[in-house]
Amino acid sequence: EGSSDLYAATFVIDKIRWIGDANEALAITDQLKPVFERQQPHVHGLDRWNRQRVPFFESLNRTEEALKLWRQLAEAAPEDVNRQTRYADFLARTGDAASGYKWLRKLLDGDAQWTDYQENEIRSSYVAMLNEQGRVDDALTFVEEWIKTDAADQSAFGRYLSSLIF
Numbered sequence: 001e002g003s004s005d006l007y008a009a010t011f012v013i014d015k016i017r018w019i020g021d022a023n024e025a026l027a028i029t030d031q032l033k034p035v036f037e038r039q040q041p042h043v044h045g046l047d048r049w050n051r052q053r054v055p056f057f058e059s060l061n062r063t064e065e066a067l068k069l070w071r072q073l074a075e076a077a078p079e080d081v082n083r084q085t086r087y088a089d090f091l092a093r094t095g096d097a098a099s100g101y102k103w104l105r106k107l108l109d110g111d112a113q114w115t116d117y118q119e120n121e122i123r124s125s126y127v128a129m130l131n132e133q134g135r136v137d138d139a140l141t142f143v144e145e146w147i148k149t150d151a152a153d154q155s156a157f158g159r160y161l162s163s164l165i166f
Helices: 003-019 022-031 033-037 045-059 063-076 081-093 097-109 116-132 136-146 154-165
Strands: none
Touching (some): 003 022, 003 045, 022 033, 022 045, 033 045, 063 081, 081 097, 081 116, 097 116, 116 136, 116 154
Protein backbone atom coordinates (compact mmCIF):
# COMPACT_ATOMS: atom_id res chain seq x y z
CA GLU A 1 0.00 0.00 0.00
CA GLY A 2 1.04 3.63 0.20
CA SER A 3 3.00 4.71 -2.84
CA SER A 4 2.05 1.69 -4.96
CA ASP A 5 -1.68 2.30 -4.62
CA LEU A 6 -1.14 6.00 -5.29
CA TYR A 7 0.83 5.08 -8.39
CA ALA A 8 -1.95 2.71 -9.52
CA ALA A 9 -4.68 5.30 -8.89
CA THR A 10 -2.76 7.99 -10.78
CA PHE A 11 -2.11 5.55 -13.63
CA VAL A 12 -5.83 4.74 -13.90
CA ILE A 13 -6.77 8.44 -13.92
CA ASP A 14 -4.16 9.20 -16.58
CA LYS A 15 -5.47 6.40 -18.81
CA ILE A 16 -9.18 7.15 -18.34
CA ARG A 17 -8.47 10.75 -19.28
CA TRP A 18 -7.69 9.52 -22.80
CA ILE A 19 -10.20 6.71 -23.28
CA GLY A 20 -13.27 7.93 -21.43
CA ASP A 21 -15.28 11.09 -21.49
CA ALA A 22 -14.86 13.75 -18.81
CA ASN A 23 -17.94 12.60 -16.86
CA GLU A 24 -16.62 9.04 -16.64
CA ALA A 25 -13.14 10.22 -15.79
CA LEU A 26 -14.43 12.48 -13.02
CA ALA A 27 -16.60 9.69 -11.59
CA ILE A 28 -13.65 7.28 -11.51
CA THR A 29 -11.38 9.95 -10.04
CA ASP A 30 -13.96 10.60 -7.32
CA GLN A 31 -14.16 6.87 -6.57
CA LEU A 32 -10.40 6.84 -6.07
CA LYS A 33 -10.48 9.58 -3.43
CA PRO A 34 -9.89 7.13 -0.52
CA VAL A 35 -6.54 6.15 -2.06
CA PHE A 36 -5.42 9.77 -2.03
CA GLU A 37 -6.83 10.40 1.45
CA ARG A 38 -4.83 7.63 3.09
CA GLN A 39 -1.45 8.88 1.89
CA GLN A 40 1.14 10.16 4.32
CA PRO A 41 0.90 13.93 4.94
CA HIS A 42 4.12 14.72 3.05
CA VAL A 43 2.60 13.19 -0.10
CA HIS A 44 -0.25 15.74 -0.14
CA GLY A 45 -2.73 13.15 -1.35
CA LEU A 46 -5.88 15.26 -1.39
CA ASP A 47 -4.01 18.05 -3.09
CA ARG A 48 -2.97 15.63 -5.83
CA TRP A 49 -6.51 14.34 -6.10
CA ASN A 50 -7.88 17.85 -6.55
CA ARG A 51 -5.26 18.65 -9.19
CA GLN A 52 -6.45 15.58 -11.10
CA ARG A 53 -10.07 16.78 -10.95
CA VAL A 54 -9.66 20.37 -12.19
CA PRO A 55 -9.29 19.56 -15.91
CA PHE A 56 -12.44 17.45 -15.83
CA PHE A 57 -14.48 20.29 -14.36
CA GLU A 58 -13.03 22.62 -16.96
CA SER A 59 -13.84 20.34 -19.90
CA LEU A 60 -17.37 19.81 -18.57
CA ASN A 61 -17.84 23.60 -18.35
CA ARG A 62 -18.46 23.27 -14.63
CA THR A 63 -16.83 26.65 -14.18
CA GLU A 64 -17.89 27.38 -10.61
CA GLU A 65 -16.48 24.09 -9.37
CA ALA A 66 -13.27 24.57 -11.35
CA LEU A 67 -12.88 28.13 -10.02
CA LYS A 68 -13.42 26.98 -6.46
CA LEU A 69 -10.86 24.21 -6.87
CA TRP A 70 -8.30 26.47 -8.58
CA ARG A 71 -8.63 28.99 -5.76
CA GLN A 72 -8.30 26.26 -3.15
CA LEU A 73 -5.17 24.92 -4.86
CA ALA A 74 -3.66 28.41 -5.18
CA GLU A 75 -4.35 29.26 -1.54
CA ALA A 76 -2.97 25.91 -0.36
CA ALA A 77 0.39 26.61 -2.01
CA PRO A 78 1.01 30.37 -2.06
CA GLU A 79 4.65 29.78 -2.99
CA ASP A 80 3.68 27.85 -6.15
CA VAL A 81 3.82 30.39 -8.97
CA ASN A 82 2.35 27.93 -11.46
CA ARG A 83 -0.81 27.54 -9.38
CA GLN A 84 -1.06 31.26 -8.81
CA THR A 85 -0.79 32.17 -12.49
CA ARG A 86 -3.05 29.33 -13.62
CA TYR A 87 -5.74 30.48 -11.22
CA ALA A 88 -5.47 34.07 -12.48
CA ASP A 89 -5.54 32.87 -16.09
CA PHE A 90 -8.63 30.75 -15.42
CA LEU A 91 -10.35 33.73 -13.86
CA ALA A 92 -9.63 35.73 -17.00
CA ARG A 93 -10.69 32.94 -19.37
CA THR A 94 -14.01 32.61 -17.56
CA GLY A 95 -14.87 36.27 -17.82
CA ASP A 96 -13.43 37.73 -14.64
CA ALA A 97 -10.21 39.25 -15.92
CA ALA A 98 -10.38 42.02 -13.32
CA SER A 99 -10.06 39.45 -10.55
CA GLY A 100 -7.23 37.73 -12.42
CA TYR A 101 -5.28 40.98 -12.67
CA LYS A 102 -6.01 41.75 -9.04
CA TRP A 103 -4.73 38.29 -8.01
CA LEU A 104 -1.48 38.75 -9.90
CA ARG A 105 -1.06 42.33 -8.68
CA LYS A 106 -1.51 41.10 -5.10
CA LEU A 107 1.32 38.63 -5.69
CA LEU A 108 3.63 41.31 -7.07
CA ASP A 109 2.76 43.94 -4.47
CA GLY A 110 2.62 41.60 -1.47
CA ASP A 111 5.24 40.58 1.05
CA ALA A 112 6.22 37.35 -0.67
CA GLN A 113 9.88 37.04 -1.57
CA TRP A 114 9.80 35.79 -5.14
CA THR A 115 12.89 34.77 -7.04
CA ASP A 116 13.55 36.77 -10.19
CA TYR A 117 12.35 33.80 -12.21
CA GLN A 118 9.08 33.60 -10.27
CA GLU A 119 8.47 37.33 -10.52
CA ASN A 120 9.06 37.19 -14.27
CA GLU A 121 6.56 34.31 -14.56
CA ILE A 122 3.92 36.37 -12.77
CA ARG A 123 4.63 39.40 -14.93
CA SER A 124 4.60 37.28 -18.10
CA SER A 125 1.17 35.96 -17.17
CA TYR A 126 -0.08 39.48 -16.56
CA VAL A 127 1.13 40.65 -19.97
CA ALA A 128 -0.29 37.57 -21.68
CA MET A 129 -3.71 38.27 -20.15
CA LEU A 130 -3.55 41.89 -21.34
CA ASN A 131 -2.60 40.82 -24.84
CA GLU A 132 -5.32 38.17 -24.97
CA GLN A 133 -7.83 40.91 -24.23
CA GLY A 134 -6.38 43.13 -26.94
CA ARG A 135 -5.16 45.66 -24.39
CA VAL A 136 -1.88 46.31 -26.19
CA ASP A 137 -1.38 49.83 -24.82
CA ASP A 138 -1.81 48.56 -21.27
CA ALA A 139 0.56 45.69 -22.03
CA LEU A 140 3.19 48.14 -23.27
CA THR A 141 2.82 50.30 -20.16
CA PHE A 142 3.09 47.23 -17.92
CA VAL A 143 6.18 45.95 -19.74
CA GLU A 144 7.80 49.40 -19.52
CA GLU A 145 7.38 49.22 -15.74
CA TRP A 146 8.63 45.64 -15.73
CA ILE A 147 11.91 46.37 -17.50
CA LYS A 148 12.72 48.96 -14.83
CA THR A 149 12.74 46.25 -12.14
CA ASP A 150 15.79 44.33 -11.01
CA ALA A 151 14.03 41.08 -11.89
CA ALA A 152 13.66 41.91 -15.59
CA ASP A 153 15.23 39.26 -17.80
CA GLN A 154 15.55 38.81 -21.55
CA SER A 155 11.90 37.74 -21.84
CA ALA A 156 10.86 41.13 -20.42
CA PHE A 157 12.88 42.92 -23.09
CA GLY A 158 11.55 40.54 -25.75
CA ARG A 159 8.00 41.36 -24.69
CA TYR A 160 8.89 45.03 -24.73
CA LEU A 161 10.08 44.83 -28.32
CA SER A 162 7.00 42.83 -29.29
CA SER A 163 4.77 45.39 -27.64
CA LEU A 164 6.44 48.18 -29.61
CA ILE A 165 5.90 46.34 -32.88
CA PHE A 166 2.30 45.38 -32.30
